[in-house]
Every structure is written in C-alpha cells, then in structure tokens.
Amino acid sequence: MNGTSIVIAARNPGQLLAEALASVAAQTLPPSSVVVVDDGSTDGAVPSLTAAFPDITVIQQGPLGRSAARNRGAAATDSQNLLFLDADDLLRPSALEALEAVLEASPDLEMVHGGVFEFVDRRNPPPPGVRHTDTEVRVRLGGSTLLRRTLWERVGPMDERIPRGEWIDWVGRATHLGARTAEIDEVVLDRRLHSSNSASPGDVDTHYLAVIRSAIRRKREEVEP
Helix, strand or coil: CCCEEEEEEECCCCCHHHHHHHHHHCCCCCCCEEEEEEECCCCCHHHHHHCCCCCCEEEEECCCCHHHHHHHHHHCCCCCEEEEEECCCEECCCHHHHHHHHHHHCCCCCEEEEEEEEEECCCCCCCCCCCCCCEEECCCCHHHEEEEHHHHHHHCCCCCCCCCCHHHHHHHHHHHCCCCEEEEEEEEEEEEECCCCCCCHHHHHHHHHHHHHHHHHHHHHHHCC
C-alpha cells in the first residue's frame, strides 16, 4: 500500500482526540489509513469519539505505555510512510501533502521534519514551568515528521522500556544509523500546551535520563573496537 498511515496513541484523551481526528480528516492529501491505539483508557472517550470516523481502526490494549501503543499501531499498517500523531495535537490541513511531496521528490530521503507551532490551550492551561505563550519552534516531533517504512524497519520499533522521550530515543537511533533526513520551513503541526503536558519533574528527569544513557551507549559503540 502506498501513502501514509497515521498512528495515534491515546490514553484518557478526552475531547482532545476528536479535535486531533478532525485535523486528520481535513487533510488535503488524505492518509491511506489511521490507527488509534487505546492504551488502557478508563474515560471511555476513545470508542465514543472514534465512532464519528468510520474509516479509523481502533486497537485496544492494556496500559502498556506510548511506545508499545505506537509500535502496535505501526505493525497494524502496511503503508509506505508513517506519522505518529499525539492525541492532543493538530495537523495543519496541508501537512501530509507538504511532507509527502518532499519524500516523493527525493527517493534517497528517509525522513522529513516540518515546522511546529505551539499554542496554549486557554481552556485548560499548562502547569507552572511550562511556557504560556504561543510561538513557532524548531523541534522534531513525531507529529511533524514523516518517515519511510523502510527506515522504521531498519531502525526497529520504539524502546518500550522508555516511558517518556521514546521518540527522541528513536530519532537518535535513526541518526546513529545514518538516516537521510530533510527539514521544511512550512508549519505542519500545532502542538497544544495544556495541563497534562508533563508529569512531575522527578518523573520527567528519570525518564529522560534513560534516553541520555541510551545515546551515550551508542556513542561508546562508535569509538570502541
């Protein structure tokens, strides 16, 4: 199958999932498939919200974590490209069209990153310590990145031992393997800043330390015989 599959991992997403799905439905270049992996939600939102989008595949699993959900969603698709969208973020209408055009024009490219606009959800503002202003940022998020399935298979699935920062770890692994990447200036993703953006500081520190340790191991492998 050609085209792009969008994988959304969701745990207790509330109404935000409906907004994310609406942004997918509004794409000028529709995805070939959309998979929502319900990662042990208890709020009942996923079945009720996805019912309005009959072409979406919903997979239920226990609370195994976002990495496991994304891996399972990717395994349930056979499209040429993959994009991992967070359940609380929004794709710009031309996101897939812009990203796919770059990959189509350059067969040697394996991954393309688009721009991100972060906006504050005034209905449910972020906690102290998280920025409270709207701004365009240059970050490589799952929802702003289109990657070829061949790269996904070359790098392997996300590390399910890492509960947070798993995308950063995966991109680091891809870079370590020499993935050919590109960036475009066009903003393709609106990232929502809201009350559930981060866990407690101690949890975040612990999770990202695992990502750093993984990166250090890769560097050591480069220099050790």
